[in-house]
Amino acid sequence: MTDVRPRIRLPRSAAAGDSIVVKTLINHDMESGQRRNSAGEIIPRQIVNRFTCEYAGVMVIDMELHGAISANPYIEFEAVVPASGDFVFTWYDDNGEVYTSTESFTVA
Amino acid sequence: MFTRRDTLAIGVGAAAASALPFAAFAATVDEAIAAFTGGAAVAEGGVTITAPEIAENGNTVPVTIEAPGAAEITLLATGNPAAEVAVFKFGPGAGNAMVATRIRLGRTQDIMAIAKMADGSFTSARVEVKVTIGGCGG
Numbered sequence: 396m397t398d399v400r401p402r403i404r405l406p407r408s409a410a411a412g413d414s415i416v417v418k419t420l421i422n423h424d425m426e427s428g429q430r431r432n433s434a435g436e437i438i439p440r441q442i443v444n445r446f447t448c449e450y451a452g453v454m455v456i457d458m459e460l461h462g463a464i465s466a467n468p469y470i471e472f473e474a475v476v477p478a479s480g481d482f483v484f485t486w487y488d489d490n491g492e493v494y495t496s497t498e499s500f501t502v503a
Numbered sequence: 504m505f506t507r508r509d510t511l512a513i514g515v516g517a518a519a520a521s522a523l524p525f526a527a528f529a530a531t532v533d534e535a536i537a538a539f540t541g542g543a544a545v546a547e548g549g550v551t552i553t554a555p556e557i558a559e560n561g562n563t564v565p566v567t568i569e570a571p572g573a574a575e576i577t578l579l580a581t582g583n584p585a586a587e588v589a590v591f592k593f594g595p596g597a598g599n600a601m602v603a604t605r606i607r608l609g610r611t612q613d614i615m616a617i618a619k620m621a622d623g624s625f626t627s628a629r630v631e632v633k634v635t636i637g638g639c640g641g
Contacts, residue, residue: 414598427607429584454594456602463580463588465563465605465638472591473598 399423401484401496409476411502417448417455418471421486421494427462443468445487450500451480476502532579532586532615539577539590539617540625550576550618550628561608561638570618570626573600581629582612607638 428440553567
C-alpha cells in the first residue's frame with residue numbers, strides 16, 4: 396500500500412499516573428479475502444494483521460486483527476502515563492510492510 | 504429409474520448438505536473459543552459489549568468492549584464466515600481494560616467477547632446485532 400497515513404489522537408494534557416484514552420486510525424483497505432472480483436475470483440487477503448502500542452518502552456496493547464475488522468482500522472484503548480514519554484504505534488501489513496508512528500506526550 | 508428408497512436418500516442428503524454451512528460456522532466459533540481458552544470453563548458477566556442494536560451498514564459496526572481486570576480479550580462474530588475478529592492483549596502500560604473498534608458483520612448475529620482475567624479464569628458476554636446490509640462484500 397502506498398501513502399498509508401496513521402492518525403493518532405491523544406488528550407491535550409494529563410497528570411502523572413493518569414489513564415488516558417488513545418485513539419488511532421490508519422488508512423488501509425483491509426481486503427478480507429472473502430470478496431470476489433467481477434470475474435468471480437477471490438481477491439487475495441491483504442490486511443493489517445497486528446497492531447501494537449508502547450509507551451516509554453512499556454507495552455500498552457498488542458492486538459491481533461482478522462478480516463472482520465473494518466477498512467481504515469480504528470482502535471481506541473487506554474494507556475497509563477506515569478511520566479512524560481513517547482508513544483510508539485506499529486501496524487503490521489500482510490505484505491510485510493510495517494507502518495510506525497511516534498507521538499511525544501507530556502504529563503503535567 | 505429412481506425407486507422410492509433412492510428418492511428418500513437423495514432428499515436426506517440434500518437436507519444434510521443445506522444444513523452444512525451453519526454447522527461449519529458453529530464449528531468455527533467453538534474452535535475459536537477453544538483456541539483462546541484451551542478448553543477451560545467460561546463464565547458469564549464481567550464483560551460489557553456496547554454495540555448498536557441495529558446496524559444499517561454491516562461494513563463498519565462500532566463496538567466497545569470493557570472487561571475490568573482482563574489481561575486479554577477476544578472478539579468473535581458468531582455468524583461471520585470466519586468467527587475471529589480480533590484479540591487484544593493488554594500490556595503493563597495499559598489503563599482500564601477497554602477497547603473500541605469498528606467491525607464487519609455479514610448478517611444479523613451475536614457478537615461475543617471472552618475475557619481472560621489476570622487470574623487465568625475466563626468470562627464472556629454476547630449481544631445480538633441486527634444487520635440491515637451485510638458487510639462481507641461479494
